[in-house]
Amino acid sequence: MRRAADVRTRGHGGGLKVGIVGAGVSGLAAARALHQAGIAVTLFEKSRGVGGRLATRRVGSYTFDTGATSIAPRGMGIESVMLKELDTTELIEVTKPIYTHVNLRVQPGDSSRNGVPRYAYRSGCNHLAKLLAEGLDVRLNTQVDQLKEVDGGYEIENDRFDRLILTPPIPQTSLLLWSIGQSRPVANARYRSCITLMLGYDKPLPDTPYHAIIDVEQRHPMTWVCLESTKSPGRAPEGGSAVLVQLSPGYSHDHYQNEDDVVLKDVLPYVAQLFGPEFREPVEIDTKRWKYSQPETVAVFESVNRDQPGVILAGDGLSAGRVERAFESGLMAANLILEGQ
Numbered sequence: 001m002r003r004a005a006d007v008r009t010r011g012h013g014g015g016l017k018v019g020i021v022g023a024g025v026s027g028l029a030a031a032r033a034l035h036q037a038g039i040a041v042t043l044f045e046k047s048r049g050v051g052g053r054l055a056t057r058r059v060g061s062y063t064f065d066t067g068a069t070s071i072a073p074r075g076m077g078i079e080s081v082m083l084k085e086l087d088t089t090e091l092i093e094v095t096k097p098i099y100t101h102v103n104l105r106v107q108p109g110d111s112s113r114n115g116v117p118r119y120a121y122r123s124g125c126n127h128l129a130k131l132l133a134e135g136l137d138v139r140l141n142t143q144v145d146q147l148k149e150v151d152g153g154y155e156i157e158n159d160r161f162d163r164l165i166l167t168p169p170i171p172q173t174s175l176l177l178w179s180i181g182q183s184r185p186v187a188n189a190r191y192r193s194c195i196t197l198m199l200g201y202d203k204p205l206p207d208t209p210y211h212a213i214i215d216v217e218q219r220h221p222m223t224w225v226c227l228e229s230t231k232s233p234g235r236a237p238e239g240g241s242a243v244l245v246q247l248s249p250g251y252s253h254d255h256y257q258n259e260d261d262v263v264l265k266d267v268l269p270y271v272a273q274l275f276g277p278e279f280r281e282p283v284e285i286d287t288k289r290w291k292y293s294q295p296e297t298v299a300v301f302e303s304v305n306r307d308q309p310g311v312i313l314a315g316d317g318l319s320a321g322r323v324e325r326a327f328e329s330g331l332m333a334a335n336l337i338l339e340g341q
C-alpha cells in the first residue's frame with residue numbers, strides 16, 4: 001500500500017480538473033493532496049457539512065461523535081497531517097484505554113489495541129474534516145445522482161472534469177458507475193448497519209479506568225460504549241456526562257426500522273447495569289441510524305482501479321472501515337491521478 005509520503009507535490013496541474021463525489025475523509029484526503037499539487041478539484045457532497053462518517057452531533061448542551069469516536073493514525077499518512085500540518089489547538093490525545101466486555105462484565109482490553117496513540121478533537125472529531133476542507137472547493141447539499149460522459153471527460157452539475165474520484169460507500173458508488181455503463185470487482189461489498197444512541201446525563205459518570213468498552217464478539221446489543229465526557233472534557237455541561245452507545249450489527253439489523261422508544265426500552269437498562277440505576281433516565285436522547293457504517297469486506301484498491309483511469313474509486317470500502325485507512329485510500333486515488341498526468 002502506498003503511503004502519504006509517496007504522494008507527489010508537483011507544482012502544477014497542467015489544467016487537469018478533478019471532480020470528487022463525497023467529502024468524507026477519503027474525498028477530503030484526495031482533494032487536499034491534489035490541491036496541494038496544483039490541480040483544480042471540486043468536491044460534491046450531498047450533506048450540509050463535510051466529514052461523512054467522521055460525524056459529530058450536538059444534542060442540547062452535549063456533544064457526541066456519532067461515527068468514528070477516535071482516530072488512531074498508526075503511523076499512516078494522516079498522522080503527520082493531523083499532528084504537524086493542521087492546526088492542533090482542538091486536538092486531544094485520548095489517554096484512557098479501551099476495555100472489553102462480555103455480557104457487561106468489564107475487563108482490561110487488548111494491549112496492542114491500547115498501545116497505539118489515539119486522538120479526538122475537543123469540539124468533536126468532525127473538526128478534523130473541517131480542517132482538511134479548508135481552502136478546498138466543496139459544493140455542499142449537492143447529491144450526485146448520475147454521471148455523464150462528455151468529450152473524453154465527465155460532467156457533474158454542468159461542470160466538466162477530466163477525472164473523477166468516487167468515495168461514497170461501495171453500494172452507492174456502484175449506482176453512479178452503472179449510470180455510465182461501468183462496474184468494478186466490488187460485487188460482494190457489504191456494510192454493517194449501526195444504530196447509535198446519544199445519551200446525556202445531568203450527573204457525572206462513575207470514575208472508570210477506560211474511556212470506552214467493546215464487546216469484541218459482538219454478542220451483546222451494546223457493542224461499543226464510549227464515555228464521550230471522559231474521552232473529551234467539555235462534551236457535557238458541568239456536573240453532567242455524555243455516553244454514546246453503538247449497537248451491534250445483529251441488533252442494528254434486526255431493529256433498524258423500529259421506533260426509538262423500542263430500542264431505548266431494550267438498551268437503557270443495560271446502561272443502568274453498567275453505571276448504576278440513576279443512569280436509566282438520560283436528560284437528553286438522540287439516535288442516528290447508519291445504513292452503511294463499516295464494511296464487512298474490503299475490495300482491493302489496485303484491482304478495482306486497474307483498467308479505468310478516468311473514474312477512480314476510493315473510500316473505506318477499499319481500505320477497511322477506519323478513518324486512517326479511508327484517508328490512505330484517498331491519497332492512493334490522488335496518487336493515481338498524479339502518476340497518470
Ligand SMILES: Cc1cc2nc3c(=O)[nH]c(=O)nc-3n(C[C@H](O)[C@H](O)[C@H](O)COP(=O)(O)OP(=O)(O)OC[C@H]3O[C@@H](n4cnc5c(N)ncnc54)[C@H](O)[C@@H]3O)c2cc1C
Nearest residue numbers: 022024025026046052053068069144168315316321322323
Ligand atoms: C458508527 C461508526 C463508528 C465508527 N468508529 C470508528 C472509529 O472509532 N475509528 C475509526 O477510525 N473509524 C471508525 N468508523 C469508520 C470511519 O468513520 C469510516 O471508515 C470513514 O469515516 C469513512 O470515510 P469515507 O470517506 O470512506 O466515507 P464517508 O465518510 O461515508 O464519506 C462519503 C461521503 O460521500 C457522501 N455521499 C454519498 N453519496 C453521495 C452522492 N451521491 N453525492 C454526493 N455525496 C455523496 C456522503 O454524504 C459522505 O459525506 C466508524 C464508522 C461508523 C459509522
